[in-house]
Amino acid sequence: MTTRRHPDRALPVLAEGVGKRYRRGWALEETSLVIPENRVVALVGPNGAGKSTLMGLVTGMLRPSAGSIAVFGDEPSGKGLHPAVSYLAQQKPLYRQLTVAETLTFGARTNPTWDQGYASHLVEQAGVPMNAKVGTLSGGQRTRVALALALGKRPRLLLLDEPLADLDPLAREAVLRVLMSEARMQGMTVVLSSHVLAELEGVCDHLVLLHRGRVLLAGDVNRLSGDGTPLGELVLRHMRAAAAQEVAA
Numbered sequence: 729m730t731t732r733r734h735p736d737r738a739l740p741v742l743a744e745g746v747g748k749r750y751r752r753g754w755a756l757e758e759t760s761l762v763i764p765e766n767r768v769v770a771l772v773g774p775n776g777a778g779k780s781t782l783m784g785l786v787t788g789m790l791r792p793s794a795g796s797i798a799v800f801g802d803e804p805s806g807k808g809l810h811p812a813v814s815y816l817a818q819q820k821p822l823y824r825q826l827t828v829a830e831t832l833t834f835g836a837r838t839n840p841t842w843d844q845g846y847a848s849h850l851v852e853q854a855g856v857p858m859n860a861k862v863g864t865l866s867g868g869q870r871t872r873v874a875l876a877l878a879l880g881k882r883p884r885l886l887l888l889d890e891p892l893a894d895l896d897p898l899a900r901e902a903v904l905r906v907l908m909s910e911a912r913m914q915g916m917t918v919v920l921s922s923h924v925l926a927e928l929e930g931v932c933d934h935l936v937l938l939h940r941g942r943v944l945l946a947g948d949v950n951r952l953s954g955d956g957t958p959l960g961e962l963v964l965r966h967m968r969a970a971a972a973q974e975v976a977a
């Protein structure tokens with residue numbers, strides 16, 4: 729659900745001087761950035777850098793204390809997710825007492841753009857039994873169901889907050905493959921937050937690096953690593969430089 733309209737309705741995210749302040753201080757400050765269409769975006773930064781806060785502002789779960797943010801041209805209203813956006817939170821909230829099949833039925837009931845065939849295919853591909861209660865699944869299996877729920881909506885923007893942590897290496901590869909092909913074939917934008925830089929390598933083509941609530945580096949990965957520096961190394965280099973500057977100050 730959204731309210732105010734912004735002219736560029738094709739753009740997944742446009743943040744202009746956006747900030748979020750808590751009692752302890754600014755979690756995100758004067759952040760201006762664009763998340764373009766059809767990209768797989770790495771959202772990275774040290775603990776407490778503001779990654780989840782940025783996702784919260786995009787989903788509308790948090791209201792900005794300053795500046796503005798537009799999602800497909802609309803300012804998030806805080807009354808629910810934008811119809812074109814799916815969000816997979818770190819905790820992956822699912823109803824434990826529902827079966828996997830019932831979870832997908834719930835997805836169908838709550839999403840007008842639901843693609844049942846696709847969601848079922850993702851669950852089957854992951855080898856998760858449809859009749860199992862969600863509460864009995866392993867962490868990795870729950871992640872696959874949560875992902876099917878998020879993708880079954882056929883979103884144009886998918887936000888994933890550290891989604892791969894409890895997946896085995898093969899499952900991780902499979903999930904990343906699905907995300908990349910979705911981004912390319914369906915024109916979906918994926919924002920992937922992770923501390924494991926190696927798993928973003930070769931997957932993400934756009935980078936947003938936050939540090940202490942501010943954007944340290946953002947843009948097209950090829951452009952940023954003009955000398956062919958791998959993404960992980962590029963990020964580490966900037967994180968180290970920012971940390972060294974803080975020590976020196």
Ligand SMILES: Nc1ncnc2c1ncn2[C@@H]1O[C@H](COP(=O)(O)OP(=O)(O)OP(=O)(O)O)[C@@H](O)[C@H]1O
Nearest residue numbers: 750751752755773774775776777778779780781782
């Ligand atoms: N509800 C809250 N109340 C007060 N401070 C908060 C709240 N949520 C986040 N913060 C603070 O805002 C800052 C940014 O937090 P955020 O969770 O966005 O960081 P993050 O980059 O996602 O961190 P991590 O990598 O550890 O998950 C931190 O200093 C955090 O303590």
